Amino acid sequence: MTLRAVKGMNDILPDEIGRWHALETVLRRTFELAGYREIRTPVLEPTELFVRSIGEATEIVEKQMFILKREEESLALRPEGTAGVARAYVASALHNREPVSRLYYLGPMFRAERPQRGRYRQFWQAGVEIYGDPGPGCDAELIDMLVRMLTGLGLQNLRVLVNSLGGADTRARYRDALAAYLRPKAAELSEHARRRLEDNPLRILDSKNPQDQAAVAGAPSILELLTPEDRAHFDGVTRGLTALGTPFEVSPGLVRGLDYYTRTLFEIQTSGAEIGSQNALLGGGRYDAMVKELGGPDVPAIGFALGLERVLLALPAVAPAREARCFVAPLGERAQVEALLVVRELREAGIPAEADTRGGSLKSLLRRADGTGSRLCVVLGDDEIERGAVTLKDLVARAQVEVPRAELVLRAREALASAPPAGSSDA
RNA sequence: GUGGCUGUAGCUCAGUGGUAGAGCGCCGGACUGUGGCUCCGGCUGUCGCGGGUUCGAUCCCCGUCAGUCACCCCA
Structure with a gap:
C-alpha cells in the first residue's frame, strides 16, 4: 500500500x-x-x-x-x-x-x-x-x-x-432580539437552524437554505441596536x-x-x-x-x-514565461567536461545555468533545453572547442551566434538583458 | 459532520462479464550538429483499495479510501 x-x-x-x-x-x-x-x-x-x-x-x-x-x-x-x-x-x-x-x-x-x-x-x-x-x-x-x-x-x-x-453587550441584546423574532417561526426553519436558535442564532442570518432566508428576511437588523x-x-x-x-x-x-x-x-x-x-x-x-x-x-x-x-x-491561469536561464548542450566527451566548467562560470556570474549530462543527439538536447523553459542555450561541440568558441542560441528568438569562449558570460548577460520578443511566454 | 456524483496511462477521457483504448504529453526516427510544425514508429496502467457473486470481474454487489458538488463551515 x-x-x-x-x-x-x-x-x-x-x-x-x-x-x-x-x-x-x-x-x-x-x-x-x-x-x-x-x-x-x-x-x-x-x-x-x-x-x-x-x-x-x-x-x-x-x-x-x-x-x-x-x-x-x-x-x-x-x-x-x-x-x-x-x-x-x-x-x-x-x-x-x-x-x-x-x-x-x-x-x-x-x-x-x-x-x-x-x-x-x-x-x-x-x-x-x-x-x-x-x-x-x-x-x-x-x-x-x-x-x-x-x-x-x-x-x-x-x-x-x-x-x-x-x-459585546450589543451583540447579546441582538442575539436575544433575533431569537425572540425567530422563535415563533421555528417551524419554518431548517432543522439545522432550529438547533442554532438557542446556541448561536446569528448564524441563521447567513444560512444558504431558502427556508431560513425567507424566515430571516423580516428580522431586525443589528445596526438598529448599535x-x-x-x-x-x-x-x-x-x-x-x-x-x-x-x-x-x-x-x-x-x-x-x-x-x-x-x-x-x-x-x-x-x-x-x-x-x-x-x-x-x-x-x-x-x-x-x-x-x-x-x-x-x-x-x-x-x-x-x-x-x-x-x-x-x-486568479486566471497564466502561461509560464521563459525564464532567464541558460541550458548548456554538450556534444561528445570533451564537451561534457567543458560544459561543467561553463555552467560553473555562468552561475558564478549570477546566471542560472544547467548542463545536460545525459548525452544524445543535438535534436534531443534542444528539446530538453525547451523543456527546461530556459531562454538561452549554449551549444558546445568539438567544432566549437577547436575554435575556442561556443554557440549561443536564443531559444525564444530562434537565432544563434558563435561567440568566443572568453566572452560567453558577457554575451549571455546581454542576451538576457534584452526584452524577450513578443509571444515568448508560450514555452 | 450530512447527502449526491466520480475514481481506467503523466493529463483529459472512451470502453467491455473473457485481464484495455484514443487524444495530448513523453521517447526515437524522417533531418548522421539545430528545438516548437508535419509524417512515421515506440514506451507507460497494481482499471483507487479490500471483500463478495461468477468458470472468469476493470465492468455486477458490499465496504473502504480519495476527489468533487450541495449543505454545513469559513479564508
Missing part, C-alpha cells in the same frame, strides 16, 4: 510554485508598503489559547481543531492566525515598545473540515493585525488596501461586505470608504464564526465557477476585547485573513 498525503492536505509541486511565489510577493509588498512588519509564530499553540480567543461554542473550536496530547499538555495546530499573534503581542509586551503595532503573517493553518474545492485541511493564510488604533480611519484604510490589492492582482466581480456587530458610539464608529468606516472611492455594501446579515469580533466586520467575496461555493477570499474585523481577555492591556485591534488557495483559484 503506497503512502498518501493526509486527507485534505496537498503537495504544492514545482509546476505550481511560481504562482504561489508571485502571490506571496504581492502580499508582502502590499503589507510592507503600508507599514506592516512580518511576525512568525508557532504552528502549535496551547489548545486553551484558541478556546479562549475564538470561543468555546464555535464550530472551529468544537469540531475542527487538530489536537495533540503530549503528557499533560493539550496542544492544537493553529486553525487561524489571529490568536497566536495576539498571544505573542501580549507575551512580548509589544504595546510597551510602540503605541501602534502593525503586523503581518503568512503561513499554513489547519482545520479538520471535509475537504472541498477551496477548502482544505491544511491551507495557507496571510493576514495583518493592527494593535492600538481604535479606528474607524484605520478600518477604512485596511479595507481599501485589500480591495486595491485584489483588483491589482486581476480579480474581478468582487463584493465587499461590511457590517458592525457593536460591542449604541450611539458604535453607530458613530460604523458611520466613520463607511464615510471613509466612500471618501476613498472603495465600493462596498452594508450587509447586516454578515456574521463570522469566530466569537472575538466586535464592531467592524468585513468580507470580500468573488463569484465565478473556478472558486466554487467557498467564495470568501478574505474576511476580518475588529476584536477590541481580545488582547485584554488574553491577559494583556486594554488595546483595540483589527485584522483580516486571506486564503491563498482561494485567491489562486480565482
Whole structure:
C-alpha cells in the first residue's frame, strides 16, 4: 500500500510554485508598503489559547481543531492566525515598545473540515493585525488596501461586505432580539437552524437554505441596536470608504464564526465557477476585547485573513514565461567536461545555468533545453572547442551566434538583458 | 459532520462479464550538429483499495479510501 498525503492536505509541486511565489510577493509588498512588519509564530499553540480567543461554542473550536496530547499538555495546530499573534503581542509586551503595532503573517493553518474545492485541511493564510488604533480611519484604510490589492492582482466581480456587530453587550441584546423574532417561526426553519436558535442564532442570518432566508428576511437588523458610539464608529468606516472611492455594501446579515469580533466586520467575496461555493477570499474585523481577555492591556485591534488557495483559484491561469536561464548542450566527451566548467562560470556570474549530462543527439538536447523553459542555450561541440568558441542560441528568438569562449558570460548577460520578443511566454 | 456524483496511462477521457483504448504529453526516427510544425514508429496502467457473486470481474454487489458538488463551515 503506497503512502498518501493526509486527507485534505496537498503537495504544492514545482509546476505550481511560481504562482504561489508571485502571490506571496504581492502580499508582502502590499503589507510592507503600508507599514506592516512580518511576525512568525508557532504552528502549535496551547489548545486553551484558541478556546479562549475564538470561543468555546464555535464550530472551529468544537469540531475542527487538530489536537495533540503530549503528557499533560493539550496542544492544537493553529486553525487561524489571529490568536497566536495576539498571544505573542501580549507575551512580548509589544504595546510597551510602540503605541501602534502593525503586523503581518503568512503561513499554513489547519482545520479538520471535509475537504472541498477551496477548502482544505491544511491551507495557507496571510493576514495583518493592527494593535492600538481604535479606528474607524484605520478600518477604512485596511479595507481599501485589500480591495486595491485584489483588483491589482486581476480579480474581478468582487463584493465587499461590511457590517458592525457593536460591542459585546450589543451583540447579546441582538442575539436575544433575533431569537425572540425567530422563535415563533421555528417551524419554518431548517432543522439545522432550529438547533442554532438557542446556541448561536446569528448564524441563521447567513444560512444558504431558502427556508431560513425567507424566515430571516423580516428580522431586525443589528445596526438598529448599535449604541450611539458604535453607530458613530460604523458611520466613520463607511464615510471613509466612500471618501476613498472603495465600493462596498452594508450587509447586516454578515456574521463570522469566530466569537472575538466586535464592531467592524468585513468580507470580500468573488463569484465565478473556478472558486466554487467557498467564495470568501478574505474576511476580518475588529476584536477590541481580545488582547485584554488574553491577559494583556486594554488595546483595540483589527485584522483580516486571506486564503491563498482561494485567491489562486480565482486568479486566471497564466502561461509560464521563459525564464532567464541558460541550458548548456554538450556534444561528445570533451564537451561534457567543458560544459561543467561553463555552467560553473555562468552561475558564478549570477546566471542560472544547467548542463545536460545525459548525452544524445543535438535534436534531443534542444528539446530538453525547451523543456527546461530556459531562454538561452549554449551549444558546445568539438567544432566549437577547436575554435575556442561556443554557440549561443536564443531559444525564444530562434537565432544563434558563435561567440568566443572568453566572452560567453558577457554575451549571455546581454542576451538576457534584452526584452524577450513578443509571444515568448508560450514555452 | 450530512447527502449526491466520480475514481481506467503523466493529463483529459472512451470502453467491455473473457485481464484495455484514443487524444495530448513523453521517447526515437524522417533531418548522421539545430528545438516548437508535419509524417512515421515506440514506451507507460497494481482499471483507487479490500471483500463478495461468477468458470472468469476493470465492468455486477458490499465496504473502504480519495476527489468533487450541495449543505454545513469559513479564508
